[in-house]
Structure formats: C-alpha cells, structure tokens
Amino acid sequence: MSGPIGITRRLGELLLGTEPRLRGRLTMCLLANSLYLGWLLFIALFIVPRGLVSPGVGQFLMAHQLIALIxxxxxxxxxxxxxxSDPGLVLPQIAWACLALVVGYAVSPIGRAVSLQTMSLIVVFGFLSLRPRAAVWTGIGMICMLLGMLVWCILSRQENFEPRLQTLIIVTTCFILALLTWQSHGFAMRRKRMSADRKALAAALQEVEVLMQHDTLTGLYNRQHLQTRLxxxxxxxxxxxxxxxxxxxDLDHFKLINDRHGHAMGDHVLVAFAxxxxxxxxxxxxxxxxxxxEFLILLPDTEPVDKAGIALRRLQASLRGAPISDAEPNMRVTFSAGVAEWAKGESIEQLLDRADAALYDAKRQGRDRAVQAPLPLPAHPAPP
Known part of the structure; x- marks a missing residue:
C-alpha cells in the first residue's frame, strides 16, 4: 500500500511493532517519552535561562531526562x-521520573506545584500496568521520596522553603498518593482476577474439547472425532x-472375558489394548x-498389502508379549481385523462396510487374524 496511509502504517509498525502486547507497551513508552522530552525542553528553555536553578542542577535534570529518552x-x-517480570519497564520508569521530580521540587520553587501534579499523574500511569505488589511498593516509594525530600529541605534550610507550608503541602500530597496507590492496587487485583478467570475458562474449554473428542475409558479418540478425520x-x-x-x-472373545473375570477386567483389557x-x-x-x-484405525498414505499389514502384525506381536494384568499374568488378548483401502469415488460409509465384511471373514476363519477387503468392482455403464 502506497500513499500517506501506507507510509503511516509502516511508520507505526517501525515505532510500535506488529505484536499486540508489544504495541501496547511501546505506546506507553512513547507517552512517557513525551513527558521526558517536555521536561527536558522546559528545563533547558525556561528554568535554566532564568536562573531558577543552578547550572549544575539544571545539567543534572537535563541529563536525567535524556537518559530516560535513550x-x-x-x-x-x-x-x-x-x-x-516487567516487560514494559513501568516500575523503573516511574522510579526514574519520581527521582527527577523530587529533586526538582527541592531546588526549584517555581516548579513545585507542577512536580506534585506530575507525580500524581505518574501513579495513574501505572494503573493499567503494575501488578498488585508493584503498585503498593510504587506508592510507598513515592511517599518515602517526598518525606525524605521534606526532611532534607528542612534540615538544609533551603532557600524559599517555608517548612510549615511545605509540610502541609507534602503531607496532603502523600495522602493523595496513598489513595491513588490504593486505587492502583485495586485495579491491579481486578486485572489479576480477570486474567486468572480467562486462563481458567480457556483451560475449561480445552478440557471440554478433549472430552468431546476422546473416549473417557481408553483415552483414545471417540467415534465422532474419527468420523470427522475420515x-x-x-x-x-x-x-x-x-x-x-x-x-x-474387534477383540476376540471379549464377552467371555467379561463373563469370567468381570467388567472391571474387561475395562482393563480395553485400556491395555489402547x-x-x-x-x-x-x-x-x-x-x-x-x-x-471395536476399534478403528485410520492409516493415511498406506496400502493394505504392506504398511497396514505390518502395523497389524506388529500390534498382534506386542499383545502376545505383554501381560494384561498382574492378577491374570497368563491372560493374553488377540483381535480380528478387517482392512479396506479407500477406492476413488467411494463414500466413507461404503469403505467401512467393506472393512466390516472383511472383519466378519476374519472371525469366520478362526479369529486372531486380519483379512483384506477386496476393492469394489468398477461400475459398468448401463447398456443403451
């Protein structure tokens, strides 16, 4: 796609990528970068030229914002x-920004109101990203930074710093930050519960799908699923x-096993065969x-005379050498099988009818064997 729309799309993919989660993280990073850039320009073009902070502090604050940008x-x-654990680096960005705001509050009287407002905005910034524990520690960290800055300003007797007024402002701000932190923790807990509910629902749906496709006793696919595969x-x-x-x-003499040993042993035989x-x-x-x-095997890319016969003989040999149960160590299971190759134009029902007829022949010939069904005769055109 060319033109302005295509250029905009390519630019968006370059900046944000194509993976949805990555795009969300990068969108938040670009939003944070706009704040870093805004503060960098504000410090460079307004605060430093007017002498509102010392050149050293100004350079520190500008370097701080530049490091965040790059x-x-x-x-x-x-x-x-x-x-x-924090792929969007939300917590490090919050801590980094708060450090600059606290320093700016301490050394620049003109920017104090903006600093406190921005700190409150930063807590809201973490509402949609932080985990519950991270949200709490973020709020605690920001409050500790403010209180530590207040103590330092009082002890160092900072110029233009009125202890009583600033203490009231800082304490009020800490109270607001505590409320915002509580809200952020609540949002994080709700997100966590919703994520857990989604995972539980996905697991339940997967379990239902498995139950719909599998036989509960043997764990094999059920008739409905194999019909679809056929x-x-x-x-x-x-x-x-x-x-x-x-x-x-068809397992040979299975009714006799149930009659002599009980249905529990019959179930054990079915599971062992599977x-x-x-x-x-x-x-x-x-x-x-x-x-x-009865069991049905679908053998793709197979001809009856070679791979199908080899597979069934291998299965027969495996059953002869494998004990079915410790309670009946001498019990062995055999089976009869009818094998049919799909013929062009044939329906699945017709294919299964031929396999069933071949299975009947295997039983009639003495069981414990596989019989190949003959291919259907080609249809002759009706005489004129």
Missing amino acids: TFYPLVRSGLTHHW EAERERARAGGHRFCVALI RQAQAVLRETDTIARWGGE
Missing part, C-alpha cells in the same frame, strides 16, 4: 525485556491422489474406540 523505549522496542482424509485423497486404509478391529496400539502405531495413524470392544 534508554527505556529502545530496550522495550528491542524485545530484550519480553520475558522480564471425511477430511477422503477429501485429501480425492484432491491429491493419496491412498489410505482403515482397519476395523496403550499397546498407541505404542506401536505410527504418529500419522489415528486410532479410535469405535464402540464396545
């Missing part, structure tokens, strides 16, 4: 503070010419509990 914004913009894989195969298979698995299946299948494969003691 330090805080560049540090935040560089990203070095991203993982710090449709997505079918679309991918149609678009790119990929091949994929499904393997419908654990072994997850251990031996590829990361790209997806297994789900299809219903009861």
Whole structure:
C-alpha cells in the first residue's frame, strides 16, 4: 500500500511493532517519552535561562531526562525485556521520573506545584500496568521520596522553603498518593482476577474439547472425532491422489472375558489394548474406540498389502508379549481385523462396510487374524 496511509502504517509498525502486547507497551513508552522530552525542553528553555536553578542542577535534570529518552523505549522496542517480570519497564520508569521530580521540587520553587501534579499523574500511569505488589511498593516509594525530600529541605534550610507550608503541602500530597496507590492496587487485583478467570475458562474449554473428542475409558479418540478425520482424509485423497486404509478391529472373545473375570477386567483389557496400539502405531495413524470392544484405525498414505499389514502384525506381536494384568499374568488378548483401502469415488460409509465384511471373514476363519477387503468392482455403464 502506497500513499500517506501506507507510509503511516509502516511508520507505526517501525515505532510500535506488529505484536499486540508489544504495541501496547511501546505506546506507553512513547507517552512517557513525551513527558521526558517536555521536561527536558522546559528545563533547558525556561528554568535554566532564568536562573531558577543552578547550572549544575539544571545539567543534572537535563541529563536525567535524556537518559530516560535513550534508554527505556529502545530496550522495550528491542524485545530484550519480553520475558522480564516487567516487560514494559513501568516500575523503573516511574522510579526514574519520581527521582527527577523530587529533586526538582527541592531546588526549584517555581516548579513545585507542577512536580506534585506530575507525580500524581505518574501513579495513574501505572494503573493499567503494575501488578498488585508493584503498585503498593510504587506508592510507598513515592511517599518515602517526598518525606525524605521534606526532611532534607528542612534540615538544609533551603532557600524559599517555608517548612510549615511545605509540610502541609507534602503531607496532603502523600495522602493523595496513598489513595491513588490504593486505587492502583485495586485495579491491579481486578486485572489479576480477570486474567486468572480467562486462563481458567480457556483451560475449561480445552478440557471440554478433549472430552468431546476422546473416549473417557481408553483415552483414545471417540467415534465422532474419527468420523470427522475420515471425511477430511477422503477429501485429501480425492484432491491429491493419496491412498489410505482403515482397519476395523474387534477383540476376540471379549464377552467371555467379561463373563469370567468381570467388567472391571474387561475395562482393563480395553485400556491395555489402547496403550499397546498407541505404542506401536505410527504418529500419522489415528486410532479410535469405535464402540464396545471395536476399534478403528485410520492409516493415511498406506496400502493394505504392506504398511497396514505390518502395523497389524506388529500390534498382534506386542499383545502376545505383554501381560494384561498382574492378577491374570497368563491372560493374553488377540483381535480380528478387517482392512479396506479407500477406492476413488467411494463414500466413507461404503469403505467401512467393506472393512466390516472383511472383519466378519476374519472371525469366520478362526479369529486372531486380519483379512483384506477386496476393492469394489468398477461400475459398468448401463447398456443403451
């Protein structure tokens, strides 16, 4: 994009970046920099030329503002503070600005009212950024600075400093700062609670999503989720010419296990099978509990005669060598499987019907085996 709008956008990205949180921090830094620059110009063009402070104090105050201008914004913009507890350097900036204001209050009678007003503004500046503890310590630090400055001015007998009047002003200002600090702490606590609530809500939503996609007993995906994955894989195969298979698995004699050993042992068998299946299948494969003691495996980029058969044989071998339960150390689980390769133009329902027919053949042939479903016959055009 060209023209004034494009230039403005590029300038904004250069100054503030593109990441939303960083933009917020840098916006606050630029706002603080405007205050530093304003004070720098005020000291250089008004206070020093009129002799309201000594040249040494004037140079100190100008150097103080200049250091802030060239330090805080560049540090935040560089990203070095991203993982710090205070990535926007809010607390250091507040402390740095308050130091200059306290010194200015002590040595420049003409700027005292502005100094106190600016300190109150600085507390408000921290409302949206400081954490609860930092907000409290900021207020305490500012009050201690003012009281310390008051004591120093009284003891050093500063010129044009009326102890009674200034004590009343400083004490009143400290009271206002205490109220603002209390408000800032309240804002910080509300932000903290809101952040905790958002995190809790996000965790709850994630947990609900997991429950909606997974079987509660085995931890595998459930039928609904795998149905969605099957449709997505079918679309991918149609678009790119990929091949994929499904393997419908049924645990052999599972009803007999429930009848002899109880449903608790049956559940243990289901969990043990799920654990072994997850251990031996590829990361790209997806297994789900299809219903009861039936499981369905989606094997993308796979042909039945090679990778599908290898995966199922590996799973069979793993089950033969793995004890199911310490209570029944000799118990072993076998399964029958029907494997079907998706044929172009075939629906998922048709694919699963062929896998189910192959599973029935595996059971009829004696179980503990996998049978490959034949590809569907091509449709012949109707005679004229």
